[in-house]
Amino acid sequence: MLNLDKLFTNYNIHQFNEELITWFNREKRDLPWRHAKNPYRVWVSEVMLQQTRVDTVIPYYNRFMERFPTIETLAAAETDEVVKYWEGLGYYSRIRNLHEAVKEVASVYDGVVPEEKERFEKLKGVGPYTTGAVLSIAYNQPEPAVDGNVMRVMSRQFGIYDDIALPKTRKIFEQVVRRLMDPAHASDFNEGVMELGATVCTPKNPMCSLCPVQETCYAFAHNVQDELPVKTKKGAARVEMYDALWIEKKGKVAYVQRPDKGLLAGMWQYPLTERGTGEQVNGTYLGQVKHVFSHIVWYIDLYRVDTLPTDNVVWLDASERETKTVSVAQQKLERLAGGERETI
DNA sequence: AAAGCGGGGGT
DNA sequence: ACCCCAGCTTT
Numbered sequence: 001m002l003n004l005d006k007l008f009t010n011y012n013i014h015q016f017n018e019e020l021i022t023w024f025n026r027e028k029r030d031l032p033w034r035h036a037k038n039p040y041r042v043w044v045s046e047v048m049l050q051q052t053r054v055d056t057v058i059p060y061y062n063r064f065m066e067r068f069p070t071i072e073t074l075a076a077a078e079t080d081e082v083v084k085y086w087e088g089l090g091y092y093s094r095i096r097n098l099h100e101a102v103k104e105v106a107s108v109y110d111g112v113v114p115e116e117k118e119r120f121e122k123l124k125g126v127g128p129y130t131t132g133a134v135l136s137i138a139y140n141q142p143e144p145a146v147d148g149n150v151m152r153v154m155s156r157q158f159g160i161y162d163d164i165a166l167p168k169t170r171k172i173f174e175q176v177v178r179r180l181m182d183p184a185h186a187s188d189f190n191e192g193v194m195e196l197g198a199t200v201c202t203p204k205n206p207m208c209s210l211c212p213v214q215e216t217c218y219a220f221a222h223n224v225q226d227e228l229p230v231k232t233k234k235g236a237a238r239v240e241m242y243d244a245l246w247i248e249k250k251g252k253v254a255y256v257q258r259p260d261k262g263l264l265a266g267m268w269q270y271p272l273t274e275r276g277t278g279e280q281v282n283g284t285y286l287g288q289v290k291h292v293f294s295h296i297v298w299y300i301d302l303y304r305v306d307t308l309p310t311d312n313v314v315w316l317d318a319s320e321r322e323t324k325t326v327s328v329a330q331q332k333l334e335r336l337a338g339g340e341r342e343t344i
Numbered sequence: 345a346a347a348g349c350g351g352g353g354g355t
Numbered sequence: 356a357c358c359c360c361a362g363c364t365t366t
Contacts, residue, residue, distance in 0.1 A: 050361070050363075051351090052361085053353070054360090056351080091349055093364075125364085127362060148362085149360085233357085233358085293350055294349075296348095327351095
């Protein structure tokens with residue numbers, strides 16, 4: 001454990017806050033969740049932004065808020081429709097948890113996002129980061145909101161070499177933030193550090209010449225920006241091979257629903273079998289799709305076949321298919337099948 | 345503490 | 356090819 005007192009010896013806390021917040025208020029990007037700011041909008045944006053880039057989130061956020069502008073509209077909606085608005089965004093447990101949490105806020109807290117930390121942090125899908133982000137950004141409470149940006153900025157600012165891949169390291173940065181943050185400007189502080197990490201203090205080639213807190217930065221002073229933060233890397237993703245079946249009869253296509261737990265829970269797809277586990281596919285080979293997850297790589301061979309592989313299929317016409325939620329891997333397969341259909 | 349969980353963009 | 360992103364839950 002590192003010595004906080006030592007870290008802050010001769011460190012100008014006031015200068016950091018002053019420069020950061022002045023910079024943030026001058027340079028901050030115009031983002032949808034910074035308009036008509038309220039706790040619900042902040043919360044939705046923070047969940048969408050988990051492990052997901054701002055540019056990816058923006059169109060999803062706008063569509064989502066247009067359809068579910070309030071706690072009440074989201075709480076009243078069917079899960080299937082809500083999940084459909086998340087299609088393509090990934091980490092689908094986020095939206096199932098958010099929907100359940102919002103329903104709880106509607107029923108238990110009368111539709112008001114709880115301001116008490118011990119209540120908010122117990123909601124589904126709300127972890128340490130989201131707790132700090134919502135309480136600080138929406139309610140201006142002096143809580144740390146430590147994400148990858150914050151760990152990168154702080155590791156450089158203070159020369160902290162702890163491995164940010166380890167869960168316990170986040171707590172160190174929370175202590176640093178608690179000590180550094182001007183409690184009167186919690187919202188601007190947290191958003192400002194993240195904005196700095198996203199736009200200036202980037203993982204590769206940080207733009208130190210543009211940095212408002214260059215003067216107080218350990219990494220800049222010692223020219224070690226490129227070795228911070230320290231992060232151990234994970235092993236390579238495993239490879240899995242599948243056969244997918246495109247079966248179309250009288251304008252309807254066979255689909256199966258994935259199990260309600262695990263990878264892509266509950267989502268719809270063509271019948272899919274792990275290669276080599278069943279009998280040889282008897283059909284026309286249409287091509288291969290590659291799909292990369294963070295921990296798995298899928299190679300899927302697509303076949304057009306005439307026979308039913310399993311009795312668990314559901315036959316969907318085009319409009320029925322539209323309402324189902326599918327993974328991007330499935331979208332790639334359908335594109336392949338669609339291109340093939342035109343040649344028939 | 346480690347693994348599971350999506351997808352995309354930057355270098 | 357590798358990195359990593361406004362992380363949380365389960366094991």
